[in-house]
Amino acid sequence: xxxxxxxxxxxxxxxxxxxxxxxxxxxxxxxxxxxxxxxxxxxxxxxxxxxxxxxxxxxxxxxxxxxxxxxxxxxxxxxxxxxxxxxxxxxxxxxxxxxxxxxxxxxxxxxxxxxxxxxxxxxxxx
Amino acid sequence: xxxxxxxxxxxxxxxxxxxxxxxxxxxxxxxxxxxxxxxxxxxxxxxxxxxxxxxxxxxxxxxxxxxxxxxxxxxxxxxxxxxxxxxxxxxxxxxxxxxxxxxxxxxxxxxxxxxxxxxxxxxxxxxxxxxxxxxxxxxxxxxxxxxxxxxxxxxxxxxxxxxxxxxxxxxxxxxxxxxxxxxxxxxxxxxxxxxxxxxxxxxxxxxxxxxxxxxxxxxxxxxxxxxxxxxxxxxxxxxxxxxxxxxxxxxxxxxxxxxxxxxxxxxxxxxxxxxxx
Numbered sequence: 001x002x003x004x005x006x007x008x009x010x011x012x013x014x015x016x017x018x019x020x021x022x023x024x025x026x027x028x029x030x031x032x033x034x035x036x037x038x039x040x041x042x043x044x045x046x047x048x049x050x051x052x053x054x055x056x057x058x059x060x061x062x063x064x065x066x067x068x069x070x071x072x073x074x075x076x077x078x079x080x081x082x083x084x085x086x087x088x089x090x091x092x093x094x095x096x097x098x099x100x101x102x103x104x105x106x107x108x109x110x111x112x113x114x115x116x117x118x119x120x121x122x123x124x125x126x
Numbered sequence: 127x128x129x130x131x132x133x134x135x136x137x138x139x140x141x142x143x144x145x146x147x148x149x150x151x152x153x154x155x156x157x158x159x160x161x162x163x164x165x166x167x168x169x170x171x172x173x174x175x176x177x178x179x180x181x182x183x184x185x186x187x188x189x190x191x192x193x194x195x196x197x198x199x200x201x202x203x204x205x206x207x208x209x210x211x212x213x214x215x216x217x218x219x220x221x222x223x224x225x226x227x228x229x230x231x232x233x234x235x236x237x238x239x240x241x242x243x244x245x246x247x248x249x250x251x252x253x254x255x256x257x258x259x260x261x262x263x264x265x266x267x268x269x270x271x272x273x274x275x276x277x278x279x280x281x282x283x284x285x286x287x288x289x290x291x292x293x294x295x296x297x298x299x300x301x302x303x304x305x306x307x308x309x310x311x312x313x314x315x316x317x318x319x320x321x322x323x324x325x326x327x328x329x330x331x332x333x334x335x336x337x338x339x340x341x342x343x344x345x346x347x348x349x350x351x352x353x354x355x356x357x358x359x360x361x362x363x364x365x366x367x368x369x370x371x372x373x374x375x376x377x378x379x380x381x382x383x384x385x386x387x388x389x390x391x392x393x394x395x396x397x398x399x400x401x402x403x
Contacts, residue, residue: 040204040207040208041207049204049207050166050167050200050203051201051204054197078341079197079386081341081342082342082383085343086219086376086379090219090376093217093376096365096368100364100365
């Protein structure tokens with residue numbers, strides 16, 4: 001989590017209350033991106049992903065500016081949100097697919113349960 | 127049956143771009159296992175290439191995979207990094223967009239691509255209205271009419287919605303104005319626009335997303351308005367509704383980023399030191 005704390009130490013200009021919402025939003029998206037990148041790279045630290053280093057560089061670059069809410073900030077934020085949506089939706093899509101279509105043939109009972117039905121109970125033969 | 131429904135659906139979607147049989151065969155064939163350990167990016171003449179271990183990534187038509195934008199290359203590399211045991215091409219939207227841009231399998235000119243995009247206007251979701259149930263008609267009016275106002279104003283065009291089964295009539299001027307606008311985009315960007323319009327089934331929503339007037343989530347929600355309405359009434363079915371939702375979001379997000387990074391001009395400049403001569 002070390003990289004995360006680096007980003008939190010924001011310059012004084014960005015701690016201006018009128019920018020608080022934007023800073024919070026930026027952090028939320030960045031945290032989300034890091035979480036998604038962890039899924040991408042399960043076998044090692046997230047710092048080993050190419051995307052992580054690029055993202056950190058972008059966030060750092062757009063902190064070192066004395067303009068409060070400049071266009072580059074907004075663009076980074078928008079692109080970061082879109083990329084987060086891409087990563088998350090792709091992962092969820094795969095998870096849903098594995099859950100519903102990736103398990104081979106289901107038994108009649110399982111399928112019925114999926115649709116909210118119960119199979120009729122056949123009385124035992126006498 | 128395991129790969130059945132989803133793969134065929136993806137196959138039909140890609141059928142517009144690739145030869146249908148080829149695509150379905152590729153989807154149905156045994157999935158390739160991940161054969162590489164490391165993914166890296168290398169630069170060559172201002173273009174970015176993807177390396178899987180020592181091998182350079184190639185397109186389906188065996189061309190060198192080479193993209194002009196660093197963020198896109200990184201997104202593609204991330205897709206390849208994210209493949210765990212099997213390579214699931216159907217989830218690799220950035221890679222597929224790049225492949226289409228590089229290979230241009232349909233061999234279309236920009237004019238043809240733009241004409242194809244604008245032909246969606248006649249059945250644009252935003253313009254194609256329901257009359258009943260009344261609640262749905264009102265919902266569409268509330269949610270979609272502001273989009274129409276926006277696009278009319280933004281592009282100075284005439285565009286009406288219609289409840290007729292034939293859909294709205296699109297004035298010639300409207301088409302020519304939008305055509306002129308879209309032809310400013312390069313080939314790569316147009317590949318992204320095509321994908322976006324096909325995903326959202328709407329030119330209006332695509333323009334709104336491209337102009338950053340909407341977020342991806344909002345654009346997809348508006349594209350799915352009727353579905354959302356039915357879900358509110360009848361309940362959500364995860365294996366159909368959620369699958370459609372995440373699929374649309376993933377495709378729209380990939381397309382939006384692809385368009386943005388292929389059409390942006392560098393706006394940030396280095397601040398010149400005050401002592402420069």
